[in-house]
Amino acid sequence: MKTTLKLEELAQFGFGIYLFSLLPFAWWWFLVLLLTPDIGMIGYAFGNKVGAFSYNLFHHKGLAIVLYLIGVYLQNDILMLIGTILFAHAAFDRILGYGLKYEKGFKYTHLGDL
Secondary structure, X not given: XXXXXXXXXXXXXXXXXXXXXXXXXXHHXXXXXXXXXXXXXXXXXXXXXXXXXXXXXXXXXXXXXXXXXXXXXXXXXXHHHHHHHHHHHHHHHHHOOOOOEEOOEEEEEOOEEO
């Protein structure tokens, strides 16, 4: 089952790359911005509860999709970029086994303990 989940996330990461290819930004932006959602880890400086909330906020695919769709509706390339980067990053993290966090600590995720 773990392999199936990783393949699904790989497909979603590929979809994120495809969505980025539709945007008018140079490819180096994708590489530069791909790890920026990890800024959500800063919340762990304020405890596990705040850390889990902030990390999960920056790694929630639903939020990524909503931001992307708002960008499409408003014809705003920056919002579409933000949504695409959040989506691709979340998929990439899950390929590596980093899931959404539980409040008891960084290593406790919805995909299992790290």
